Amino acid sequence: MICRNRPVPGQRKASVYLGCIGLLLGGLLATASPASGQRLSPLHAAGPKIVNASGQEVVLRGYNVGGWLLQESYILGTDTLNSQWRIKQGLLRTMSEAEMEKFYRQYRQQFITKADIDFLARQGFNCVRLPLHYDLFLTPAQRHARTEVIRDPHNESKLTAYVQQLSQWYDTGQLFAQPRRLEGIRYINEVVKWCAANNLYVVLDLHAAPGGQGTDRNINDNFRPLDLWKRHDAQGRLLYQDITVRLWEMLARQYRNEPAIALYDLINEPHNLNAANGLSADNQELNTLYSRLIDAVRAQNDQHLILLEGNGYGNEYTNLTPDKLRVKSTANLAYNAHRYWCPNTAEASDPNPNQINLLSNLTAFRDTWQVPVWVGETGENSNEWFAAAVQGLNERGIGWGHWNIKRVDSGAGLLRIAPYGSLLTPEGRTTLLRNAQFARCQINRDVVAALTQPAARQPFTPLTIPGTIAATDYDLGRDGVAYHDDFSARTDYRDYTPHNQGGAYRNDGVDIARCPDMPNGFAVQQLTAGEWLTYTVTVATPGVYRVELRVQPGTETGRLSLQMGPTSMGTAVVPPGSDWTTVALTTAALPAGQHTLRLRVEAPVNQLGWLRFAPVNSVAGPGE
Known part of the structure; x- marks a missing residue:
């Protein structure tokens, strides 16, 4: 397989390869279903x-x-x-x-x-x-x-x-x-x-x-x-x-x-x-x-x-x-x-x-x-x-x-x-x-x-509002579909930059580090301007919400904005500093049902641990 005598952990054939990978689609294989007991045909x-x-193509x-x-x-x-x-x-x-x-x-x-x-x-x-x-x-x-x-x-x-x-x-x-x-x-x-x-x-x-x-x-x-x-x-x-x-x-x-x-x-x-x-x-x-x-x-x-x-x-x-x-x-x-x-x-x-x-x-x-x-x-x-x-x-x-x-x-x-x-x-x-x-x-x-399912976006795990969403539990999917990160894949065998700078939890371009203080033990780190994360959420109770974001600031003022579908939910300002802190914003009324929530980085912060949604007051949903 790789150049297994690799110069950095996880490095494969870095001194030789120009080359790369491939895998399955949802409707991928034309052969019989697993454990059907049918005898395989010689190829x-x-x-x-x-x-x-029988002359049928087998990929x-x-x-x-x-x-x-x-x-x-x-x-x-x-x-x-x-x-x-x-x-x-x-x-x-x-x-x-x-x-x-x-x-x-x-x-x-x-x-x-x-x-x-x-x-x-x-x-x-x-x-x-x-x-x-x-x-x-x-x-x-x-x-x-x-x-x-x-x-x-x-x-x-x-x-x-x-x-x-x-x-x-x-x-x-x-x-x-x-x-x-x-x-x-x-x-x-x-x-x-x-x-x-x-x-x-x-x-x-x-x-x-x-x-x-x-x-x-x-x-x-x-x-x-x-x-x-x-x-x-x-x-x-x-x-x-x-x-x-x-x-x-x-x-x-x-x-x-x-x-x-x-x-x-x-x-x-x-x-x-x-x-x-x-x-x-x-x-x-x-x-x-x-x-x-x-x-x-x-x-x-x-x-x-x-x-x-x-x-x-x-x-x-x-x-x-x-x-x-x-x-x-x-x-x-x-x-x-x-x-x-x-x-x-x-x-x-x-x-x-x-x-x-x-x-x-x-x-x-x-x-x-x-x-x-x-x-x-x-x-x-x-x-x-x-x-x-x-x-x-x-x-x-x-x-x-x-x-x-x-x-x-x-x-x-x-x-x-x-x-x-x-x-x-x-x-x-x-x-x-x-x-x-x-x-x-x-x-x-x-x-x-x-x-x-390389072209799909789907939930990583069920997420419900009200409740707390781990920042690391953004949707499954490609860069530009489920998230955006400044560096999400190695395409030059000479460039050893890791796609996940923290090397933890998931294998995307999103930089995730171990963080024992977070409920799931991980946090998104090195959030730079222009990056974003998408979450598929279910609003169980419609209404106006206070959203708290647990962050570690950077050396300059940071800003994180939230958007549900096409609607802006506001921006949280993160004062500069080094200690973990909680910042908040208040949303407009959120309708019940499944929605796409997007967190955008308008100005950098060091780390993001979670987003917590707590109802301020409730509003009646459609037909109620």
């Missing part, structure tokens, strides 16, 4: 479309279940460790290898379960991308050999010995020889079963390839950069590539007749294959390995759709277009883009037609080569960016897999895991295993709304 390519056996829109079968440090809030092998190395300082393996079995049993998959289906998604680590397909003895390198990763002789051991197992046919005994196969089978029961397709994603497909340890979990492309065994072979081919041969034999699997994603996010790293400048290495892998899968009589990922974290396809691949057949190929931190406008384009993460390039590539395109990853931004990307992709009939289902203490994921302490302590691990369970996760409803 194939028909020109630029993915279709089922795959779903979620990645990352951080599960390959841990990525930022997902777990352990950025300083930055790769799974470094997490394991830390664990091995205080526990035996057997105890570490036991923890990982527990983690994999609890981080994602059927309850998570059922939840995705209930939201209307129709596919799950399953990121996999190649070590899941090693036997315990083979994984032990890798663990010995983890204990001393900078010891070149130990790494060489591991490569030679892999070489021997490869030559004697001991790698992936008994699939049903391998953890990876058991997990794939379980996910396929859960998904098929919900009419969800599965995308198999080799997220951490043997040797590592790039330089980013968080994604690759590799000991040396680019070893998939560069490391030779004693016989001079690019052994990791041979192992990758054999792994996909085994997977193809296992799943060639499984219709619930939509795509084989051969290698996740190859990156930094370039002359500066001693490789070609035009993806020759990628072409060679992809051509081998495609032919190897087809040799197993497997006609599944095969998804290619370009250089540069999955986006750049020079020398990888269908006419350049050295394969027996280009049937049932699809091309991937990973979209993060880029513009979602139709006008934005890249001069390189083979760099396809921008919407115009992605569409043009599909139309030029008459191949399906799919956005395998997108996310890690604000709801405003999510909704814009979803609308742009949906309008073009391009499917996507959102990243990521779960993150620790983050509003950007679909599910928020509560903080748990340190993964390197027994207490922290126990708490993580508990907090990661679906029933204990917080559903980020604003993310759900941005992905499934």
Whole structure:
């Protein structure tokens, strides 16, 4: 998924991406309803479309279940460790290898379960991308050999010995020889079963390839950069590539007749294959390995759709277009883009037609080569960016897999895991295993709304007058529809400005900070002139109201105005200062029923906690 060795918390591939995201509409999926029990139809390519056996187009829109079968440090809030092998190395300082393996079995049993998959289906998604680590397909003895390198990763002789051991197992046919005994196969089978029961397709994603497909340890979990492309065994072979081919041969034999699997994603996010790293400048290495892998899968009589990922974290396809691949057949190929931190406008384009993460390039590539395109990853931004990307992709009939289902203490994921302490302590691990369970996760409803109803405005929570309205409970919806903020989405991968300066409560451009003095524990902060918030309210009792606003002033006089529908309700003046205070205004008569209340910032204030409506006198409603 991301550049997971990120310079700031929540940062993904900031050094590479121009690109960004997409998701669902309300009437989004044409497949059967969840848990209907119908057998999924096998998919194939028909020109630029993915279709089922009846020739009906299927647009795959779903979620990645990352951080599960390959841990990525930022997902777990352990950025300083930055790769799974470094997490394991830390664990091995205080526990035996057997105890570490036991923890990982527990983690994999609890981080994602059927309850998570059922939840995705209930939201209307129709596919799950399953990121996999190649070590899941090693036997315990083979994984032990890798663990010995983890204990001393900078010891070149130990790494060489591991490569030679892999070489021997490869030559004697001991790698992936008994699939049903391998953890990876058991997990794939379980996910396929859960998904098929919900009419969800599965995308198999080799997220951490043997040797590592790039330089980013968080994604690759590799000991040396680019070893998939560069490391030779004693016989001079690019052994990791041979192992990758054999792994996909085994997977193809296992799943060639499984219709619930939509795509084989051969290698996740190859990156930094370039002359500066001693490789070609035009993806020759990628072409060679992809051509081998495609032919190897087809040799197993497997006609599944095969998804290619370009250089540069999955986006750049020079020398990888269908006419350049050295394969027996280009049937049932699809091309991937990973979209993060880029513009979602139709006008934005890249001069390189083979760099396809921008919407115009992605569409043009599909139309030029008459191949399906799919956005395998997108996310890690604000709801405003999510909704814009979803609308742009949906309008073009391009499917996507959102990243990521779960993150620790983050509003950007679909599910928020509560903080748990340190993964390197027994207490922290126990708490993580508990907090990661679906029933204990917080559903980020604003993310759900941005992905499934990107054009809509709807209440965040029921709000009634008279009563107190938390300032943070403004409506769900896009910037310009439910609220307006000076900065609501990152569209330049070089700009690390957070969209929510406080980083709390919601994933919009509105800046929200923790504030223990407020009833719900949060307040809107850094309210600047021109910003506004909209609330859907129900006036239960018509009449004139005194409105109190709990604010923290700024250094100059602030002003907050209220408007209900087209009617102005007045302006509250906020004297300068630093301590929290309450200011008030009196409204005209408010009619009963549901209305749109808008709070406008006419002059800045530091923070706003709540709005309290108390009746001054009552008036008769219509017909009374």
